[in-house]
Amino acid sequence: MKIFISTGEVSGDLQGALLVAALKRHAVAAGFELEITALGGRRMAEAGATILGDTVGIGSMGIIESVPYIWPTIKVQQKAKQYLKKFRPDVVVLIDYLTPNLGIGSYIRRCLPGLPVLWYIAPQEWVWSISPRNTDLIVSIADRILAIFPEEACYYQKKGAQVSWVGHPLVDRMQSAPCREVARQTLGIGPEQVSIALIPASRRQELKYLMPVMFEAAQILQAKLPQVHFWIPLSQSVFRSKIETAIADYGLRATLLENQSLEILAAADFAIAKSGTVNLELALLDVPQVVAYRVSLITAIIARHVLKFSIPFMSPPNLVQMKPIVPELLQDDATVENIVFHALELLQNADRRQEILAGYRQMRESLGDVGVCDRAAAEIIKNVKLNTAS
Template identity: 60%
Template sequence: MVHKTPPIRIFISTGEVSGDLQGSLLIEALFRQAKKAGILIQIIALGGEKMASAGAKLLGNTTGIGSVGILESIPYIIPTYLMQKQVKHYLKEHPPDLVILIDYMGPNIGMGNFIKHNLPTIPIFYYIAPQEWVWSLGSKSTAQIVKLTNRILAIFPEEARYFQSKGAKVTWVGHPLLDRMKTAPSREESRRKLGIQPDEIAIALLPASRWQEIKYLMPILFEAAQQIQAKIPQVKFWIPLSLPEYKIAIETAIKTYQLNAVLVSTTSYYQTLEVLSAADLAIAKSGTVNLEIALLKVPQVVVYRVSALTAWVARHLLKFSIPFMSPTNLVQMQAIVPELLQEKATPENIVQEAIELLTNPQKRQEMLNQYQQMKQALGEEGVCDRAALEILKSLSL
């Protein structure tokens, strides 16, 4: 087919490792659906390597400049500002036909407001809106999100309900990981590939996808791992590497804590899934990975910690309070997996929860049953294609 018209230009903005993954899945679906419809599209993006591999032209790499917390975000303010300044200048010179924001609240609200003000005719979609529906700290951010977006494509049922009640146009598409997990390897296949012996207890350790987690979380997780190893000698830890720049820090920590551990350099998402699906248990930081672990039917303990000062400011000045942090618990607002947050994130508590899940078949089964119910609440497969169709449909082609 000869395309006489120029390609439709779509700009996608996201940050961090999980945003890069979600962005890449959406990009694949956009190209797939555009091809079916005989539409030529071009995607430019702020994101990471996965999005570039899926076919986007990267204007800046944001996977390494993300954080959770107030103090923790300070080192990233200037790099984020400079990258955004450059991209905003580019967008003014080369306006896209459509904009998609994915999560990444602070920077994306700034980007959305800039586009709304300077390029007011361009439709803005928010796919995977920031989790205001969980920890709404007053309605300022929510109001901004509603004002700057033409449509929110929600992945959680509660997210859809919340933004709809605030006046946004919302379409609930379901959770994109449902699509990704269709091709996940089986436990048997993964254990065989990784060379895990039948009598070996494999524990997946997921300490970090941000630098702050290397500092605040990894020592706690590794100390807990050391204690578990002392109690259960047939344990071996498997650590998928989220970003290559963390390799030396993690290898050094493995030696320091004398862990019987393998650091798996994951060049593909599939390799990460192999480590997760092979595990008898996962001990993980809070994040999208918790849902992946749940969909692979692996029991897990979720841990998170920020600096003591950030925690104090959040609680006492911002009156910050959340029912749950892990996406696994957020789907139905139910305590499916144990969450050890801040002061509760101690090696002793992690060890206690981990040993309980390894040795109590009833407790394991209960968690697996709840995983199954949670999966049903995530919607139907074909999420990314549904989202892509909604986006392309809006261009009135």
Template identity: 55%
Template sequence: MIEPDRDKECGNATIQAPNALQAPNTLSQSDPLTQHSPRPVRLFISTGEVSGDLQGSLLVQALQRQATKRGLTLELLAMGGDRMEAAGAKLLARTSAIGSMGIFESLPFVLPTLQVQRQAKQYLQQYPPDLIVLIDYMGPNLAFCEYFPERFPDVPIVYYIAPQEWVWGDQWSWGVKLFRSDLVVKATQRILAIFPGEASYFQSKGGQVAWVGHPLLDRMQEALDRDRARLALGISADQLTIVLLPASRQQELKYLMPVMFAAAQQLQAKLPHVHFLIPLALTKYRARIEQAIQRYGLQATVLAEPQAASSDSAATSLTLQAIAAADLAITKSGTVNLEIALLNVPQVVMYKVNSVTGWILDRVLKFSVPFVSPPNLVEMKPIVPEFLQDQATPENLAQASLALLLDTDRRQAMLEGYQSMRLALGSVGVCDRAAEEILNLVAASDTAVKEEN
């Protein structure tokens, strides 16, 4: 077991001391993975940030279900967060708070990331995995794409939720390719795609791709509807409610929250009876968010998940209850946009990075994308309004929000767009399909090694 008093703090990361973990049983490369194998199959899963921890926890649960069907015992080692640990993974490092968007924004996380990776590498050198799963978390996991094939040439690598180069395209600047689909394709034995466009893109680059669908389809099966969510939160049926989702990263408190709260202030002036719900992505953000609520004079309730949101149940998630109960969401871009869409709640999306970072991306690197929010990316069409950088102003957010609250036709058009998008996400059972792909690859790899011997 992991003993918390042996953890070492590193910036925003918690690195587990190697001897705080029990030494795993060794799975001999010559032993076939039959239904009667007494030895655990050791998987290493690498992810980070709040969204990666969520996706990782869903996969961990599915891997355990599928392993049980096959009579296998799994040893799941991970870089992740509370959700993954609650689901049954043994954490080598806590990375749910390590993450940023942008150039300068990433600098504070460079050292913690390197230390976390070094810790994981040292542990895995002593106890090699039978398969490696990389989930999202582009920067650190691309570094692993270079390291693992050299250090563990016979260990299969799966990338689940690959970098979004399929959105960005083959962008070059000053003769340098900005993104590395070639590295992902070369390093992996399987890419598990969650979007149809993602699957097509990596297939065109020569990747071994399986489109499994989007894992939120599974998670949202348990989510409460509007009436039950309002009942759970004690909100009356006629209360005008807006959910604000400003931050899952530290930098977003600085760049997104002031703009979003200023927009909320304008809405409150026009709609005096409105009430705001603000779920916390991480409990450590509570103080700054509550101070901002006071500063902007918002009629708001802060919702914090018990035990830093370690529970993975969609039915009990306060964040999902707040979204389901709302008449509108004003939100940062990210995975949460898809959760909002699947709950049929209209939304306004925003994102900002440091102005210098934005200038470099635009003027120097000539970086451009058609959309940033998942609902728009699924079919590459504008279902939800997006306000980025200079367009992300309180006035624009407030105006778009009022339009969705007061214009029935505009609201209905967005809900119809959600329905079309939902059909393109695949079918329920995503996480189990991903788990089956992974375990099949482990079995195939073990059989190949046995035949060579």
């Protein structure tokens, strides 16, 4: 069986790796040969996929921010189309990654009719769709959507898609996370240390627009709380020098580590995090957090005043329940003062911390049971068999 998977960015590589591992388990159990080729990154390669193109660094959030990635996106789409035409797989699995995967999916529908396409983790049009065009395209491309959020499943079903809700793959990932005590021991964190996880960037633009305000807030917290130490998981190796320079410039007591993100998150007393998958990881580890996000001023003005762009929430924990479980500070609200205020509140106010933890417990009920990736893998294999039989 030949499977082609297309995804991008740090989070896509993580979700893709979990899926590749599950598909490999199913192949071994059923006794069939499995060949997986993918657009992805290091994690997917380590899980057993052959990487056609590295897409971890090709991604952005915003209008102006996307410009540098137009040509890299076109190139990776061309490479995928050439591969699909020459080595037609049994099924294509698209994971999130809206713009590149719309291009690849549209090509399949035009030029490779009959090739099954499943969209695992559909783009969040159900949260921030500006027009129905992208939603209609997703529905027309995907033979089946494997949804990870209940709201996502409902949205795409109402739009006419065939949908299976499988649950959120981070439920599976957290099974391998260390407990707080083990994580702190692994990192050498003493009982007196207040450990704050700083998660400034998984995209290059976030180093420019988000890291400075986050590090300035950390600088103030460090002055107020002498027992604080900051721990920063490195999402991409190419970010190391810029983050190390910023740590020195702001005089932070901070440790930057690569390939130890789960240990850092599990050991934390609190986190200041960019919006993204990491928010859900922190929630599943019961770590209180404040979420911040900023884009360029031009993007913000266009989104707000021209596109009339508005979203109920941005971080996954709040999206799961559609209510404010964790504080979100977006654009103009993502100030040093606001980050410091919420950080001190969540570090020093036991009642407020308990409110967050209670929200996390309620949120977990909407994420599905363990075995998410195996359920997704089973759906993919089932669709291949059905297509072959017909």
